[in-house]
Amino acid sequence: MAKGFYISKNMGLAGLLMGAVAVVIIIALAAVYDKEKTKNQNKPVDGVAMLTTASPTTSSTLSTPKDPWEHYRLPDSLSPVSYNITLWPRLVVNASTGLYIFTGQSAVVFQCKKDTDLIVIHCNKLNLTLLNGHHARLTGLDGATAPTVKTSWLQVKTEYLVIQLNGKLTAGKSYRLSTDFQGELADDLKGFYRSEYTEDGGKKVVATSQMQATFARKAFPCFDEPAMKAVFHITLIHQRGTVALSNGRDVETVNSTIDGTEVTMTRFEPTKRMSTYLLAFIVSDFDHITGSIENNNVRIWARRKAIAEGHGNYALNVTGPMLNFFERYYNASYPLSKSDQIALPDFNAGAMENWGLITYRETALLYDPAISSVGNKERVLTVVAHELAHMWFGNLVTLRWWNDLWLNEGFASYVEYLGADYAEPTWNIKEQTILNDVHKVFAVDALASSHPLSRKEEEVNQPDEISEMFNTISYSKGAAVLRMLSEFLTEPVFARGLSSYLNEFAFNNTVYSDLWDHLQKVRMSLPHTVHDIMNRWILQMGFPVVTIDTATGHITQKHFLLDPDSVVDRPSPYNYTWLVPIKWMKGGVEREQHWLLQETGISNANRHPPMTTAGSEWVLANLNVSGYYRVNYDMDNWERLLNQLTTDHTVIPLINRAQIVDDAFNLERDSVPWESVLILYITRYLSQERDYIPWESALRNLNYYILMFDRGQAYGVLQVVSRSTALSLLSLLSLRYNQINAISFACRMGVERCRVLTSDWFREWMLNPDHNPIHPNLKTTVYCNAIAAGGVAEWDFAWQMFKNATVATEAAKLRSSLACTKVPWLLNRYLDYSLDPAKIRKQDCTSTINYIAGNVVGMPLAWDFIRARYGGGSFSFSNLINGVTRRFSTEFELKQLKQFKEDNARVGFGSGTLALEQAIERTTANIKWVAENQEPVMKWLANECT
Template identity: 95%
Template sequence: MAKGFYISKNMGLAGLLIGAVAVVIIIALAAVYDKEKTKNQNKPVDGVAMLTTASPTTSSTLSTPKDPWEHYRLPDSLSPVSYNITLWPRLVVNASTGLYIFTGQSAVVFQCKKDTDLIVIHCNKLNLTLLNGHHARLTGLDGATAPTVKTSWLQVKTEYLVIQLNGKLTAGKSYRLSTDFQGELADDLKGFYRSEYTEDGGKKVVATSQMQATFARKAFPCFDEPAMKAVFHITLIHQRGTVALSNGRDVETVNSTIDGTEVTMTRFEPTKRMSTYLLAFIVSDFDHITGSIENNNVRIWARRKAIAEGHGNYALNVTGPMLKFFQRYYNASYPLSKSDQIALPDFNAGAMENWGLITYRETALLYDPAISSVGNKERVLTVVAHELAHMWFGNLVTLRWWNDLWLNEGFASYVEYLGADYAEPTWNIKEQTILNDVHKVFAVDALASSHPLSRKEEEVNQPDEISEMFNTISYSKGAAVLRMLSEFLTEPVFARGLSSYLNEFAFNNTVYSDLWDHLQKVRMSLPHTVHDIMNRWILQMGFPVVTIDTATGHITQKHFLLDPDSVVDRPSPYNYTWLVPIKWMKGGVERDPAWWVLANLNVSGYYRVNYDMDNWERLLNQLTTDHTVIPLINRAQIVDDAFNLARAKVINTTLALRTTRYLSQERDYIPWESALRNLNYYILMFDRGQAYGVLQVGSHYNMIYHSFTVAKDLSSYNQINAISFACRMGVERCRVLTSDWFREWMLNPDHNPIHPNLKTTVYCNAIAAGGVAEWDFAWQMFKNATVATEAAKLRSSLACTKVPWLLNRYLDYSLDPAKIRKQDCTSTINYIAGNVVGMPLAWDFIRARYGGGSFSFSNLINGVTRRFSTEFELKQLKQFKEDNARVGFGSGTLALEQAIERTTANIKWVAENQEHVMKWLANECT
């Protein structure tokens, strides 16, 4: 391996291009490769460059409220040690209130860190029973004398129970605070809530929970911050015949009678020291299947019918291997005595990594090989891997505050591919991270309204601000930069540093820089510290485009913005320069006219690459001549880089379109998916105007359809893409084929002839080509569906109809929980907005009903405005922002700003490129 070295910003490569054996060294970061790195035929060469760096800037101190209970962060005077919690959810409606309720008792033992006469503890939407005239009872422990309660109240805005004492608590002493309370077991998918489903003709109710990020306080009074770890002693009282689950193993189950009601009491082993957001309580009549790993039970729970039909088998089969993989990868044993995973009919997130009791949507855990597609199977695999990765990273060691959520979620989003690849080694699933994370987040991080991975703690305080952190930047950019870090350190070195980090901070909290410290301890010889390298990627937003001129050897980097005219007003401590790791390969020799340079080998770095025009031409020639010489992932990246560089006016649009010419020879999914996603942008911009007719030129897209469906060596994903894209572009053969299949099903509803992998495509296109009869049939099949993945396919496809009144009716259905589950409301509206006919209907629907910020609003505004590309739509967006400024947009505030920015960029792009695109396509298709 070549050693690393520095090159300056303006230093040329000309000297390196001269000689018998010359190489091209691009801007780089990692220097000396560890001996553990495997050699290959096209050796990547690594060098180092440090570009101009600005001095870090300081920000002014934010003003803070006066009284402790007006702050959204807890005072540092108290620290919880343990909780003793008993909860009793009622699975029938309360006769006096007409509500589903739960009752509970909680006793939290805490240590006083600083003398104080004030107790501030989180409590939200709980009715507290008065104890001796107050909301809680305080007891001193180990000889400590507890002051009496002076007054207590609920601070609704900041979600606190505030207790003012007549005397002071003493630093170093321990106390116990006891509360009795009642709460609603609502269907709001937050805290301790209820889920309902129908089985064997009857309605059944599940009491379940979702505590992340700030909802544990809705289940019991608690110090609801991730750094406030404690041990939890949990007891659940539940209806006879049901089963209770929590984070630990059940250690005692006894039948009892309370106030004339026959119940079962289940007590669980004390948890490890853990954060409140990882707690889980569930009462249901679910069944399970069991496996084991090193004497620990592994169980998959779900509705009894789903378990009986084997829908949990695949998840169970891959859980064992993945747990073994992560134990080896982390060099740390699984920290708990059991691993439960449960599929819930109603669950807002995809899954939640509750320690020892992971909760999932049914579509993310259950797989029916007779009905579900290969995509459904892959989703189960990757989501299970993601959640199991958290059992160590996030749960055993937890970030101190939500401003560093990116490290928790970004890490799991990266290593999920490692765990999934171990369980299914023939799938080559690690390549999917380029499509699912890197390309996905590039689109968001190229906006001037993006934000750094890590924010300052004072910028993330309120629940809405915390919710806003659960976004593509945290998950996908976090995964991309950590993958980059692992690549240049090499995976064995990265894993050793990770193991050191986990073992030192087990059962405690950290900040992101603690991981850098441990990676630094086990690093190879690097020209910069891990801190110097990585802080540039996480403390400033965005990413660079690296421009390489192979004729002169000049190399530059620049902050990449999708709209180059946009104004970046967020200050950067590094003046938007990065230390950029580059692996490269070359084709031919320097005197060969076909000689070319390809940077960012296997897209190991988080940046885009631009070349001089001659090198672009040589790369395009290589793709046309023998595309297999260029690595698979880089073929996808060449296409994606070119299209986005063109959108940013770095290269011309014609050059980007030319990257698709070779695709008639391409048989791999990832490059095709990259191309289709970029062409989809053109469709979104043009499908309401005259340019769309050119896009639909039959001969060009018939060629695509034919090349996919005739070839015998294509993956099922490619077949799905081919049929879907051909139908979308109006290929008559496709419309007839999908309509015939769907009609055959309509004639015999008990026998669905459509292959599981093609169901979404066939359903959608048949409904789009049909009318009321097709829609009503699909709606009936949706209502009858007992497998969640089948219901999900039908639900998305119902939005494909071109009949406006059906779409308006479907929008109304989305707000009726009896028709569309609350967890599916947002995605249903977005499906309708994805339909060119449905988009204005969905936009009007949202504006007419908007009443305040919500967790789902960011997803709604992103989905509904994807097509916006006119001055009128921009005006509407700005007016919507102005009209609702008083109400606010909660966690969707940033999403609204990004929608305005994207719309502005779309307007410019259409004006500048529509004619060029039409002309090129017309020439290509004749």
């Protein structure tokens, strides 16, 4: 299951049938893995829902802004020092407006850096109370005289409160700006918002927050940029009987009466100097469990029933060890006095690293061993590790601007594996980064519409452009590139440089080059500076394919593109060449690291041993996939590697066995001279493979074949090949695989026995809804296949169980499985449900539509649904367009995509603009691939039938 080390321990594949049987197994396994891995592959995503394919677009403003309030970046004339904020969320509907509201007061102390008669501060969707006829009150501090307010207004487009003064503020002087305001406590999952859930038969309301990236301005007027750090003094007024949480410890809680309403006032200790996007305010009646780490409280918060049933225990158990690990790794103490983590019923992101008060989806923090699968447990482990890593890298030291988001998220996405491995050392979880980051992001970064990790500041200004930065490139490529840096520096050297960086810039902001400076100070011997090497990996998009000719020792590199005929419009400062570290082995023996310092080179240059071979000797490069690139060889070396795999695959390191499979499939797609069916022969060694990672690599790549063929005649031939052996394999697999794999295999191949088995289990549950006989690790596969084989009765039962589910992971499994039905009208009904928050939570709308699109029957329905309802920003469009177009491989579908783009050009696509461009690019590549490969694949399958 998801990222499951547990699966690898149960594989036991020795002795399986060869040839077609191996192919059948691979394709069959994809069914269950896709369901669980898709949920877990979205990584621990902070702040905003990660856009899996989108890349930022340059602002399309037609005219150059002239006045400061027309720019999306704040002027540099003012700098905040501290805020004093009081917020009062109402957890009942306002009688006069019919809305949930909050009221507040904010006083920000700022220092004037340059003389100015203008105050520009972020403010979005807040109703400001007029103070002396204006939107704010200005006071001079420490003897400074404040000019009077001339006029003030709200600049809606750029989300500012603009205050024009009758005189000038004086550089070096400090002032206080006070505002009173009211906002809607909406259910939009942004800023200060509300979450609702049902417990003990009644509806309950939570006031919670999500500030990243540009939503703090929806909660109070503020200088809402990451470099505008300040100290925050927070007070929350809340309903009696509820508990208030914020970034700091509560230092005073008193009961009071305001305007006849009995309330509690909770005041919190001042925060450390921090960015607005890391603030958190929560009011709820949640309960918690407590642990400690060196006099700091560690608390897990959730719905009372979830805490009472122990669903927070696992997260609490791993938090302490991981905090201890990160303190040693960073060589810096945990910088706060407490660590709260809270599971929310409604939360758009996977999790958010608010300093001292981390927020999560329930599925990312809560684990019920009686109901949840081992994949769910692993999800909790890695998400918690990711967020705790941010407490130092991201929170203590913060990016200066969002163009360097990768530095925050890529780093956390890398070291999460280190923290998780420390907490669960027997899981071998560090190996998962190859599947979950390196191979995953290759698929996006091989597009001509990709983007560099670090972009120019002026290219990332508007909120939509900032949101686009939260994508696979920032997270997974960032992790892969930083892992490569750590590998060639060595982990101890990398950690020393990191500690130096964190200690120098604590409570401040940086750019990526600051990290290079500190790593350079502690570097080992390198052919170039850290700057020279790493800038090539972060300032230009894409990655190379390194080709090694073992006959001559000649090495070349080339920008790898999914479609070699695509046009790369983005200029590169390095002409798409990289300084490539090559760890390698010859004939099973590791050799000295080699550097490819230009477009071509000879491997035996200088002191390096040659990458030439003799006889049966083979060369394997990118040992343990330590570098961010693909590797190709001359055909003789490929054949020697394949021979080694089929004779004794254990000689080749585990991660490299997955690399060989992944590179081979994708080099074929890049039109490297392969015959497509050779890829299928390469997978034959898997009949001897016992480990999970090579299998998963093959599954993901062969799933591409399924997506391209499952609507055409090739898929029918594929099923004919596999069905003849399915019954016997079901018995064999039940002994050597875990049950998930056996059942998934047989069901995917249409074996009647499997349909009966899963349907019987599901029907047994239907007869006794209070007792679910299905093992937690089997639920996703059984639910999906039983619903697919059934009709209205099965779907309606599953829907009722979904509505009744009190454990989020169980609800998630049912929600995904409801999309498995083959009945079109049920799928259409489910699509309609996805837009009704009373049926499907807003946080789950996009993934529900994508689950339906993952069904071959549901794909055209979902595509029609999106086109009919698109209105610009109605959905998380980047994720939707990626999910719905995965199968697109015909000229008709390409035409539809282009027409959709044209029809909605006036409305625009916001943060999903380049996601649409990438969908068009992928569809074009798919069309070409199917045209070139369908016939040879069918011939190979036909031969296997004889």
